[in-house]
Amino acid sequence: MRIASWNVNGLRACVKKGFLEFLETSDADVVALQEVRAFPHQLDTATREPEGWYTYFAPAQRPGYAGVAIYARQPAIEVIDSLAIPRFDEEGRFLAARFGRLFVVSVYFPKGSGKDRDNSRVPYKLDFYRAVFNVVQSLRRRGPVYVVGDYNTAHSEIDLARPATNRKASGFLPEERAEIDRWLDAGWVDVFRHQHQDEPGHYTWWRQWGNAREDNVGWRIDYVLASPGGAKRIDEAFIWPDVTGSDHCPVGVTLVL
Numbered sequence: 001m002r003i004a005s006w007n008v009n010g011l012r013a014c015v016k017k018g019f020l021e022f023l024e025t026s027d028a029d030v031v032a033l034q035e036v037r038a039f040p041h042q043l044d045t046a047t048r049e050p051e052g053w054y055t056y057f058a059p060a061q062r063p064g065y066a067g068v069a070i071y072a073r074q075p076a077i078e079v080i081d082s083l084a085i086p087r088f089d090e091e092g093r094f095l096a097a098r099f100g101r102l103f104v105v106s107v108y109f110p111k112g113s114g115k116d117r118d119n120s121r122v123p124y125k126l127d128f129y130r131a132v133f134n135v136v137q138s139l140r141r142r143g144p145v146y147v148v149g150d151y152n153t154a155h156s157e158i159d160l161a162r163p164a165t166n167r168k169a170s171g172f173l174p175e176e177r178a179e180i181d182r183w184l185d186a187g188w189v190d191v192f193r194h195q196h197q198d199e200p201g202h203y204t205w206w207r208q209w210g211n212a213r214e215d216n217v218g219w220r221i222d223y224v225l226a227s228p229g230g231a232k233r234i235d236e237a238f239i240w241p242d243v244t245g246s247d248h249c250p251v252g253v254t255l256v257l
Contacts, residue, residue, distance in 0.1 A: 004028040004252035005148035017245035032106035036067035060092030101143030112170035144230035159220040189231040
């Protein structure tokens with residue numbers, strides 16, 4: 001079984017750049033999306049209901065903002081699209097789907113930078129992390145869980161090209177990195193880093209100017225965190241930097257069930 005995750009930076013724009021072709025060639029059984037930035041009714045039928053796929057959406061209340069989705073080859077047995085906290089749910093950042101005993105959770109964690117890049121949203125971001133943590137902790141009692149998506153945090157210096165110049169920037173603040181530590185201390189496994197422990201240069205997001213992607217000046221902020229039971233099933237963890245169509249690239253895992 002293959003699970004892929006991709007921040008598409010606007011699904012309608014990504015469709016024009018090959019998203020549907022990616023869907024068919026990825027060999028994925030589940031594709032989780034973040035930053036959909038569209039209501040389902042705004043998507044054409046081929047995107048909203050592609051042949052051979054079941055689709056689930058959790059849009060933001062605000063038009064053109066955030067939103068997550070899950071595309072799956074098999075129907076989900078259960079779907080959870082709420083953290084039961086209105087200030088988080090209105091932004092459309094959480095969607096969980098159960099397939100058999102296995103949960104795939106698509107999450108678009110907030111940026112902390114705020115409108116003026118003043119780190120004013122860091123408290124909201126950390127509160128959101130904790131709310132998601134509480135929910136997925138309960139889910140993992142029921143079976144393997146894979147929390148996939150854009151975490152908007154580079155955990156360690158190896159996870160961004162220029163750590164020295166970003167220590168005061170949201171995405172690499174000590175308190176944000178400490179929240180990832182808290183998840184790992186609770187048993188969650190950053191599966192890509194577990195398999196590629198000391199390998200630098202693996203990034204999932206690049207700025208859209210200054211040849212950042214061509215020069216691989218990026219950040220690894222898109223992850224699959226697996227529950228302990230889920231981690232035992234992983235055969236391969238991957239990043240696909242050659243897949244274009246967004247300022248992020250897809251990440252994911254292949255499982256042995």
